[in-house]
Amino acid sequence: MLEVKGVHSYYGKSHILHGVSLELKEGELVCLLGRNGVGKSTTLKSIMGVVRPAAGSVRFRGQELCGKEPYKIARLGLGYVPEDRRIFRSLTVHENLLMGIKSGRQSAEGEAWSVEKVYRLFPRLEERKNNKGGHLSGGEQQMLTVVRTLMGNPRLILVDEPTEGLAPLIVKDVLEMLITVRQSGVTVLMVEQNFNAAIKVADRFYIMSKGAIVFSGNREELMAAEEVRKNYLEV
Amino acid sequence: MSEFLVFFLHGLAYAGLLFLVSAGLTLVFGMMNVLNFAHAAMYMLGAYFSYTIVMQLTGQFWMSLMICPVILFVIGAVVERFLLRRVHRYGHVQELLLTFGLAYIITELVKWYWGNYPLAINVTGFLNGTVSIFGIIYPMYRIFIFVCAILVGGVMALVLYKTRLGIILRAAVNDSEMTNTLGVNVPLVFMGVFAFGAALSGFAGVIAGPLLSTFPGMAQEILLDAFVVIVVGGFGSLGGAILASLIIGELQSFGVLLFPKLSMALVYLLMAAVLIIKPSGLFGEES
Numbered sequence: 413m414l415e416v417k418g419v420h421s422y423y424g425k426s427h428i429l430h431g432v433s434l435e436l437k438e439g440e441l442v443c444l445l446g447r448n449g450v451g452k453s454t455t456l457k458s459i460m461g462v463v464r465p466a467a468g469s470v471r472f473r474g475q476e477l478c479g480k481e482p483y484k485i486a487r488l489g490l491g492y493v494p495e496d497r498r499i500f501r502s503l504t505v506h507e508n509l510l511m512g513i514k515s516g517r518q519s520a521e522g523e524a525w526s527v528e529k530v531y532r533l534f535p536r537l538e539e540r541k542n543n544k545g546g547h548l549s550g551g552e553q554q555m556l557t558v559v560r561t562l563m564g565n566p567r568l569i570l571v572d573e574p575t576e577g578l579a580p581l582i583v584k585d586v587l588e589m590l591i592t593v594r595q596s597g598v599t600v601l602m603v604e605q606n607f608n609a610a611i612k613v614a615d616r617f618y619i620m621s622k623g624a625i626v627f628s629g630n631r632e633e634l635m636a637a638e639e640v641r642k643n644y645l646e647v
Numbered sequence: 648m649s650e651f652l653v654f655f656l657h658g659l660a661y662a663g664l665l666f667l668v669s670a671g672l673t674l675v676f677g678m679m680n681v682l683n684f685a686h687a688a689m690y691m692l693g694a695y696f697s698y699t700i701v702m703q704l705t706g707q708f709w710m711s712l713m714i715c716p717v718i719l720f721v722i723g724a725v726v727e728r729f730l731l732r733r734v735h736r737y738g739h740v741q742e743l744l745l746t747f748g749l750a751y752i753i754t755e756l757v758k759w760y761w762g763n764y765p766l767a768i769n770v771t772g773f774l775n776g777t778v779s780i781f782g783i784i785y786p787m788y789r790i791f792i793f794v795c796a797i798l799v800g801g802v803m804a805l806v807l808y809k810t811r812l813g814i815i816l817r818a819a820v821n822d823s824e825m826t827n828t829l830g831v832n833v834p835l836v837f838m839g840v841f842a843f844g845a846a847l848s849g850f851a852g853v854i855a856g857p858l859l860s861t862f863p864g865m866a867q868e869i870l871l872d873a874f875v876v877i878v879v880g881g882f883g884s885l886g887g888a889i890l891a892s893l894i895i896g897e898l899q900s901f902g903v904l905l906f907p908k909l910s911m912a913l914v915y916l917l918m919a920a921v922l923i924i925k926p927s928g929l930f931g932e933e934s
């Protein structure tokens with residue numbers, strides 16, 4: 413469904429991604445791991461077009477994404493949940509959700525996401541629907557960022573460190589939410605620093621170091637690759 | 648007492664004009680993070696086009712009130728699409744320089760075509776009349792300015808707070824990159840907002856023409872006050888622009904009455920005070 417091949421990305425003159433390649437199949441939940449500053453977020457941004465890759469290719473359901481504006485990529489069925497919970501602070505919770513709606517997009521299968529469905533699944537957001545986004549707690553903001561993206565009924569979502577800075581109890585909520593999302597037929601590519609959380613929810617793993625992928629494998633393979641974990645992950 | 652009322656009304660009229668100029672400036676800044684130095688030059692273009700339309704071509708003030716904003720809208724759209732957008736990826740300093748250069752070019756063109764001296768634009772008929780308010784005779788035109796400002800402010804508030812477009816605009820002010828990744832054609836929104844800002848400044852220029860004199864320094868003159876308005880009101884805030892326009896308008900007006908030598912200083916004192924107490928401006932978001 414998603415095929416990233418030899419992507420190179422820069423911020424100004426600094427060369428951050430040195431030929432990143434990875435693949436996702438429909439329905440998978442894949443986790444991208446790696447130490448701070450290795451280029452995980454930049455990889456997601458390069459897929460979404462927020463950072464324009466200088467070389468390489470990103471194909472989504474057969475279409476080339478490289479060089480397209482983010483809004484065009486979004487309209488093809490990608491959703492992006494950035495790090496730092498970028499909710500619209502001066503919009504209400506309800507308006508934040510409305511912003512996620514893309515006209516004319518249906519979900520891959522099953523029931524489409526709607527404001528009603530979000531409120532049914534997450535009553536906490538309904539209670540606060542008229543509050544300004546900036547007034548929510550960290551956990552609520554994170555939920556809102558994820559569901560706002562879901563409102564556009566994406567086929568694939570890119571989620572950047574959804575549990576960062578959240579209390580353990582809320583981390584559990586957010587992870588459960590992602591599992592629910594995946595069960596609804598959405599493919600997920602997630603960046604996660606929290607190894608223990610990642611290992612529980614993901615089917616497959618990529619590990620990055622210095623702007624390139626250095627390991628790829630499923631849960632058993634990752635658990636077996638002790639050397640890799642020692643070298644490339646915080647233990 | 649009646650003197651007080653006259654100065655109060657003068658203040659309202661100037662506040663109306665200030666609002667019309669600063670509303671577009673603050674909206675463009677809030678969304679695109681570009682302080683558009685050419686904004687006041689577009690206001691001046693509005694006044695000069697109006698001179699040509701009213702005094703040389705049609706004799707109809709209403710005509711220029713309708714045509715000039717359209718011309719400026721097109722100019723704004725072209726400037727955004729073919730100049731600003733290309734410079735955008737090089738950063739804010741370059742964008743600033745571009746608008747600065749543009750302001751300079753427009754001013755020189757105006758001097759070359761219309762001459763480096765003041766021109767008078769006359770309104771006739773109804774707008775040239777007077778009204779009686781609490782026993783004083785007051786020029787209709789100044790009331791008209793204030794009414795225009797209220798109408799424009801009202802329509803903008805309606806669009807911003809009651810429509811889907813308004814949600815998109817406010818979201819883009821908060822975080823335009825995020826708005827883009829949610830599937831909104833942000834480049835088009837930028838072009839529209841920039842063009843609308845230019846149209847609004849052109850409209851303000853048409854309105855300013857008969858009130859103030861139309862001359863090549865008029866852009867500079869209003870630009871300073873408009874900057875003060877958006878700093879005091881808070882960058883990007885429409886409500887802030889409304890309140891700050893009223894404050895600055897009245898302050899200017901009563902400053903002239905009470906402390907003739909200090910009237911400009913009062914405005915900057917106010918700005919300094921606001922910056923010290925609430926650096927993000929009266930309605931600005933703390934970040």
Ligand SMILES: Nc1ncnc2c1ncn2[C@@H]1O[C@H](COP(=O)(O)OP(=O)(O)OP(=O)(O)O)[C@@H](O)[C@H]1O
Nearest residue numbers: 423426428446447448449450451452453454455605
């Ligand atoms: N906007 C930017 N401008 C310049 N350099 C940047 C920018 N964003 C990130 N970088 C640099 O690019 C490198 C990769 O950053 P990236 O955010 O992709 O890392 P990451 O793997 O997501 O790290 P983290 O775990 O801390 O989120 C880092 O060295 C970072 O300092």
Ligand SMILES: [Mg+2]
Nearest residue numbers: 452453454495
């Ligand atoms: Mg990151």
